[in-house]
Amino acid sequence: MNASKASDKLLESSSNLVTAANQIASGGNTDKAGQIIDEVLEALPIILEWIQEEKSREGKSADEITKRNEELGSEVERMNKEDLKSST
Amino acid sequence: MLKRLSKGGRISLVLILLLMLTACPNNSNNSNQVKDVRREIAREIAVQIHRAENTLLRLTEYKRVLAKDGKIDVKANVEISTYLLQVNNIILAANNFLANTKVITPENRQQAFDLISNGLLAIDKLNQSGTFITDSKYAKQFFEFVRIIQSAFQTTRIILEGIR
Numbered sequence: 669m670n671a672s673k674a675s676d677k678l679l680e681s682s683s684n685l686v687t688a689a690n691q692i693a694s695g696g697n698t699d700k701a702g703q704i705i706d707e708v709l710e711a712l713p714i715i716l717e718w719i720q721e722e723k724s725r726e727g728k729s730a731d732e733i734t735k736r737n738e739e740l741g742s743e744v745e746r747m748n749k750e751d752l753k754s755s756t
Numbered sequence: 757m758l759k760r761l762s763k764g765g766r767i768s769l770v771l772i773l774l775l776m777l778t779a780c781p782n783n784s785n786n787s788n789q790v791k792d793v794r795r796e797i798a799r800e801i802a803v804q805i806h807r808a809e810n811t812l813l814r815l816t817e818y819k820r821v822l823a824k825d826g827k828i829d830v831k832a833n834v835e836i837s838t839y840l841l842q843v844n845n846i847i848l849a850a851n852n853f854l855a856n857t858k859v860i861t862p863e864n865r866q867q868a869f870d871l872i873s874n875g876l877l878a879i880d881k882l883n884q885s886g887t888f889i890t891d892s893k894y895a896k897q898f899f900e901f902v903r904i905i906q907s908a909f910q911t912t913r914i915i916l917e918g919i920r
Contacts, residue, residue, distance in 0.1 A: 730799040
């Protein structure tokens, strides 16, 4: 998903949130409305993460991306090896 | 030799030469286009691998916070760290494969496919290790991170399945 699609999804989610809030205000199905709000609130950080991720890689070549992956991988390896060492 | 050919034969020869001359640039263009598409496929896979690696780092950080706050016990910490390392190794291998091949071809596709299949198996183990987190609230977040990693791998598998 690219950044603009993620933004669209964010807007769609926000729109659902407004609809749900309206349902509560008009005394409709409050349980369902509450459920929608919970789902939207849960989805928002993930969507924001996508947007951030997409923006950070826009215009980057495959070489740049694989180099960054290598750096992230080394970090993950270092942290987990450290955790294993301290646990045993 | 040309003089030995009939008039029709000479015309045919000229026509073949003309066809060859016009066909050559087209073939070259087509081949470049195919190469560009395969390079683009490799880039898309690199992007998905990046998504998985980035989430794996966030998951490692999350697990560290849980351990620090006493939300997971030592046994769970060891189990999760072991599988995080396993998934990380697969991601690094896939990354290494991409760095060395640059383009995904029908010939190296199987190699990439096997790596991704192994990655999905390692992700399953990581998912199972999430059951060690007894608090459902923290387990839910853990599984959400794993789901993102799994989705990146599944997308890669779908991309690879489309290569012929």
